[in-house]
Amino acid sequence: MTKYSKQTRLLVAVDCIIFGFDGESLKLLLIQRGFEPEKNKWSLMGGFVEPSETPETAAARVLKQLTGLEHVYMEQMEVFGEPNRDPIERTISIAYYALIDIRKYKDQLSKEYRAEWMPLKEIPKLIFDHNSMVEHAKKKLRYKAALHPILFELLPEKFTIPQILTLYEGVYDIVLDKRNFNRKLLSTGLLVRQKDKDKENSKKGAFYYKLNKETYKDKISSFLNFIPNP
Amino acid sequence: MTKYSKQTRLLVAVDCIIFGFDGESLKLLLIQRGFEPEKNKWSLMGGFVEPSETPETAAARVLKQLTGLEHVYMEQMEVFGEPNRDPIERTISIAYYALIDIRKYKDQLSKEYRAEWMPLKEIPKLIFDHNSMVEHAKKKLRYKAALHPILFELLPEKFTIPQILTLYEGVYDIVLDKRNFNRKLLSTGLLVRQKDKDKENSKKGAFYYKLNKETYKDKISSFLNFIPNP
DNA sequence: ATAAAAATTGTCTAAAAAACACTTATTTAA
DNA sequence: TTAAATAAGTGTTTTTTAGACAATTTTTAT
Numbered sequence: 001m002t003k004y005s006k007q008t009r010l011l012v013a014v015d016c017i018i019f020g021f022d023g024e025s026l027k028l029l030l031i032q033r034g035f036e037p038e039k040n041k042w043s044l045m046g047g048f049v050e051p052s053e054t055p056e057t058a059a060a061r062v063l064k065q066l067t068g069l070e071h072v073y074m075e076q077m078e079v080f081g082e083p084n085r086d087p088i089e090r091t092i093s094i095a096y097y098a099l100i101d102i103r104k105y106k107d108q109l110s111k112e113y114r115a116e117w118m119p120l121k122e123i124p125k126l127i128f129d130h131n132s133m134v135e136h137a138k139k140k141l142r143y144k145a146a147l148h149p150i151l152f153e154l155l156p157e158k159f160t161i162p163q164i165l166t167l168y169e170g171v172y173d174i175v176l177d178k179r180n181f182n183r184k185l186l187s188t189g190l191l192v193r194q195k196d197k198d199k200e201n202s203k204k205g206a207f208y209y210k211l212n213k214e215t216y217k218d219k220i221s222s223f224l225n226f227i228p229n230p
Numbered sequence: 231m232t233k234y235s236k237q238t239r240l241l242v243a244v245d246c247i248i249f250g251f252d253g254e255s256l257k258l259l260l261i262q263r264g265f266e267p268e269k270n271k272w273s274l275m276g277g278f279v280e281p282s283e284t285p286e287t288a289a290a291r292v293l294k295q296l297t298g299l300e301h302v303y304m305e306q307m308e309v310f311g312e313p314n315r316d317p318i319e320r321t322i323s324i325a326y327y328a329l330i331d332i333r334k335y336k337d338q339l340s341k342e343y344r345a346e347w348m349p350l351k352e353i354p355k356l357i358f359d360h361n362s363m364v365e366h367a368k369k370k371l372r373y374k375a376a377l378h379p380i381l382f383e384l385l386p387e388k389f390t391i392p393q394i395l396t397l398y399e400g401v402y403d404i405v406l407d408k409r410n411f412n413r414k415l416l417s418t419g420l421l422v423r424q425k426d427k428d429k430e431n432s433k434k435g436a437f438y439y440k441l442n443k444e445t446y447k448d449k450i451s452s453f454l455n456f457i458p459n460p
Numbered sequence: 461a462t463a464a465a466a467a468t469t470g471t472c473t474a475a476a477a478a479a480c481a482c483t484t485a486t487t488t489a490a
Numbered sequence: 491t492t493a494a495a496t497a498a499g500t501g502t503t504t505t506t507t508a509g510a511c512a513a514t515t516t517t518t519a520t
Binding site: 465 | 495497506
Binding site: 003004007008009010011012036037048049050051052053054055056076078079081082083088089090091092094 | 233234237238239240241242266267278279280281282283284285286306308309311312313318319320321322324
């Protein structure tokens with residue numbers, strides 16, 4: 001029956017690096033742990049993989065507990081498995097990153113947890129190897145977004161081109177030429193211009209766009225080269 | 231002390247998708263299991279992560295047991311965690327892929343295991359979800375090699391340009407224009423022409439090249455676009 | 461009416477990719 | 491020795507894409 005009886009079983013966790021955008025800057029959703037060990041320390045949201053769950057399911061559950069969100073863009077990133085990464089007991093952690101439009105769920109953040117959006121540029125010291133996870137996630141996000149249109153997952157359903165520009169500039173910490181960016185973006189065929197404008201951020205107002213979901217599904221896995229020399 | 235006492239521990243394994251090239255076609259290193267369960271079935275090489283090991287260490291150990299090889303190009307791919315993927319007992323598997331020059335190690339394959347190089351186009355039914363792992367690895371290899379010069383890991387120290395061309399054509403199952411490919415390859419500055427020629431494959435003979443290790447380290451993570459519309 | 465602020469639009473230049481075919485070196489067979 | 495066969499090696503033109511660069515439009519506030 002149990003053919004693997006001599007093997008050691010290990011704790012398996014998931015940790016979620018949750019990126020959010022509020023129209024101005026990129027942020028990470030962090031929690032202040034309300035319990036020992038490492039009480040009051042800042043941390044990524046995580047949890048253990050339960051017997052009936054896939055790691056993906058576990059990550060989705062963890063995300064839902066914290067944010068109330070389901071069906072969010074989430075991708076498996078990397079396994080962190082240093083034997084001593086968790087000082088309490090050896091735990092292998094599968095890291096996921098998620099992309100969220102902050103405004104859409106501002107009031108849904110579970111009050112059970114002390115969760116907070118923190119600017120990506122001001123991340124505090126986190127527990128265990130979580131800072132390293134965040135660095136890896138930033139790198140992976142930059143890599144992926146340079147080639148695939150995933151950053152739209154951070155925006156509301158209707159968005160403007162200046163908003164996307166700000167987002168890309170934030171993710172890569174660069175300044176882009178808006179004329180060239182505009183042309184490149186529209187040439188993908190991903191965007192559909194709406195008739196109304198966003199008048200909140202300028203006098204003239206900027207046209208809203210929506211994603212063309214058909215084209216989006218096709219192009220999510222093709223190479224689009226949004227960023228020069230990524 | 232044990233703060234996580236209520237959590238379930240799981241078996242954690244590594245499985246290696248080992249790609250090899252012999253100058254003609256891409257192959258995978260598979261083993262025929264010599265023990266139950268699934269005795270005599272074809273399988274990837276795998277093993278359990280031991281208490282003192284990182285998953286990377288475990289994957290390297292497994293690779294060494296099978297091939298005698300160390301310091302091989304190996305990359306973490308993806309976690310496979312379906313609760314029922316292993317019918318004996320729940321096991322989470324971290325999949326790695328490795329790239330090897332077949333000829334270099336032809337005679338080193340451990341006789342302890344019944345290992346065999348099988349053409350990538352004729353992979354038999356494998357145990358568990360190993361066929362799915364292979365598919366994911368093929369996809370990942372294609373993705374990565376389209377942008378980064380990793381396929382050199384499949385070639386001997388000295389190689390010819392026609393050999394590389396064959397390799398790329400094999401990986402992507404396409405025909406490339408040798409003039410354009412040649413120019414693109416040489417323009418990377420990755421190759422150093424040797425004075426001698428390989429006279430085995432043609433009358434005229436093809437110049438040997440070696441990797442410029444300095445340039446290689448710099449460019450392994452930059453985007454090179456070897457393949458049109460990958 | 462005018463100034464201010466941000467959105468929108470277009471052209472020209474440079475670089476990279478793609479299409480395309482002939483020449484060279486060598487061996488082998490007539 | 492000469493000719494045929496084989497694969498390696500090399501250049502040019504065209505097309506496409508990326509990059510640099512500035513003026514105009516729309517609306518609100520003074």
